[in-house]
Amino acid sequence: MHSSPAVRARGITKSFGEVIALDGIDLDVASGQVHGLVGPNGAGKTTLLGLLLGLAVADSGGLEILGTPVGRTLAVPDGVAGFVDGPGLYPSLTARQNLSALASLRRQESGGAAGVDDALEQVGLTDVADDRVRGFSLGMRQRLGLAAALLTKPRLLVLDEPANGLDPAGKQHVHRVITGLAEDGAAVVLSSHRMDDLAVLCSEVTILATGRVVFTGPVGRLAAESGELDYRLVTSDPEAARRLASQAPGLRVVPGRDLGPRADAADVVVRGPVTALDELVVRLVGAGVALRELGPVVAPLEAAFLALTGTAPTRADQEAPARTVPGRTDQEGTAMTGAGRQDAR
Template sequence: MDTRHAVRARGISKGFGDVVALDGVDLDVTQGQIHGLVGPNGAGKTTLLGLLLGLAVADGGRLEVLGAPVGREFAAPDGVAGFVDGPGLYPSLTARQNLAALARLRGRRERTADIDDVLGQVGLTAVADDKARGFSLGMRQRLGLAAALLTRPRLLVLDEPSNGLDPAGKRHVHGVLHRLAADGTSVVVSSHRMDDLEALCSEVTILATGRVVFSGPLAKLAAESRELDYRVRTSDPRAARRLAADTAGVRLVEDGDPLVVRALVPALDELVARLVTSGVAVRELAPAVSPLEAAFLELTEHQEADG
């Protein structure tokens, strides 16, 4: 029994008829970590989340959740909460009534103060007595998160939690998840939004055609990726263009303001140093495509081509 990991999976397989959803998947989620799950449609993400929530059982392999082996029965392991494909809510009930009803289904009778507390955490206090049928997608996502928080989970499993959220709502939810992780709760987040995952996660697992093509820290993923395109905005575009052309390992992709150059990190560092030495101010330096997105596209396209 491994108590260092909230999730430890080895060789997990799952099929639906002739369709192989998961094919020998390994996964480690450290306690107190926000772990991202990434993959194209049909990669097996939803199936894997369902296994963690007890909504399905694996055909083969070993799965431990919160230090305990997961058996062959359909049941959420103790201490696990979350949702897949959006939270299930009662549209005719208010936000507060939904939480009370969901608590009763789990055999709990939560205090009003506890319900109000989780509604406050997700920013729904002002609509606590409004019926869920009038909620936007983002509000329903936040109410689903509140329902999960009500159980005080040690492992939180979320499928696209930022769906429908405006920038303020997304920042609010990110803050909730970071605080949970800081307090020791482990979080597994599946999302198609690379910017969300880069803002939230310390580690990611990338799935393609039911197999793991990468699992580890984001920094390692960026280091293992190939050359990236970077936007470089400076105080003197003409001088920057000249220096970029003269720096080994740097290729000019787009000539304008900003410049777009293609380089590995060491060559990019050399270009920045030369710009500063030449008195050219660097006003913006950012990947044109994030390291996670670039690696995701490369790894998944390669896997699908091999398949």
Template sequence: MESSAAVRSRSTTKYFGDVVALDGVDLDIPLGQVHGLVGPNGAGKTTLLGLLLGLSVADRGTLEILGAPVDRVLGTPAGVAGFLDGPGLYPSLTARQNLAALASLRGHRSDRSREVDEALEQVGLSDVGDERPRGFSLGMRQRLGLAAALLTRPRLLVLDEPSNGLDPAAKRHIHRLLGELAAAGATVVVSSHHMDDVAALCSEVTLLSNGRVVFSGPVEKLAAESGRLDYRVATSDPVVARRVVTETPGLELVTDPDGLRPEDDVVVARGPVSAVDELVVRLVGAGVAVRGLGPTVTPLEAAFLALTDAATPTAPATPATPATPAHDQTSPTVPAPAGGAR
């Protein structure tokens, strides 16, 4: 029976020498969704993506991809593609020649010109297909790497910071493309440091900190974890506004907010959204015009900061030593145009 999960991890642990990169990761990623992988630097995101791409294997625990177990003997199943740290490209070949060469390396002997043209069109690079990527911007190289992955028609697409270097129009185009892939049944796993991208693109998200999962579930649920937020309130009378903030139940006046100059007609109030709604009513009742209102950070970013701060150990833990540490960083065993893996 075919698995209902694209990725299923149980107690997955990965060591690099004495460093515990992943520490007992439990994770389920359903088929047919865009799943975000977020966390601070060093949280284990790249290590986990590398396991999914077959660049290394776990030292402990079990990992299933597309219903098949992954280990040193079996490797990663067919149907997985993607890249880490940017795609590996041939700078002296044109974009179209790069894709044709990658298709040939994967064993496709027949003419793939139509598929190459379709992949270039999908990522919005049809007009530069005969140009060499050595002159491409970061965003264009990212899109060419995505086109190479799409040539394999992957069932699991793994992307590391796919929005890097993209202008707003290109980002919207790629977001729409990844959403269409998920709607067609593929699973897309993306890592990102940009919470606005995660909110716009992903239906579920996994948050890693210190190699452990501290949250996994719907984006909306993670955003709800933020609880009390700081809100910037621009008004016609900041003196009265400060007094009204202190009189509103559930709100706290933030007296030394970051990024505000003393002459700014802005106050910062901390509390739940229900209390902020009440603040607006009270300000209007006091004859104070509200000229602007919004959180200082998005709810998703606030939850990210709160959960990763809570997961940070107060003292460095001594890592356990595995029976047989693995140091492999092998070449991909899946059709992935990977750059250098960390």
């Protein structure tokens, strides 16, 4: 572990004309950490990652990368690699030629031809190493971009939606590469729209909403903060289940029409604390009603994300025809208390 954090950002702002893309961002990423950046479209993720890569300069605030303050010029310390908006590649060259060209520019660090082969292998592109990049799919380009970053043996790897376009095998390769780098002490900052991917990969996440941090901290704490959830139950006796749920103290039965397709095949959907849910299960079993399925309608991490970013669909969204929105309904006055807060660290 390096003694200084890989990223230390304080009060970063960045505007594009009238648009405030980043509005006082604090971010800490330790070496050896995979840190996820998540937020709705336009939240500022790519803009922030671009600053970490030296592709743009902040308007104000302090940014230290790998212990070095980043000044007002477009430059970041050695040891930083990655890409935003897709990797820059030569379409008329093959995958191997692309990496070899890069390796020859960085002969010291990249390990020559062996380094190129190793990088291709790590991202699972060995079989297409001699195909021209022009014919590569989105997922193959993403993986080649990651291979290019690997050649530089980064101490900070910055990736904008690296899982974009990846098939399941590609995703496994990319996950393994990212996890391996972190185990070797590198820091990885990546953005994603997939909370489930982030939960698997990241130790910490930062949630952005309209250029502000609305949560930063361990993934586990985010899940714990999701508060009261909607739970769907499937039982051996739907009618009895609905009756017992409506009588259960501390629980509210959520009308099926409020949940749309997400409540599919549930006998009943209830909202409330886990302790009240426990009591309902005891009552069901006591009444001879077998419980076949019980789970949150929306996964806790996703529920926390929707609440914190204010993107949970409203009832009006639900009633609009021909539009299905995955997520919770009836979220006004949500149980989340952390909205708009940046956790003190």
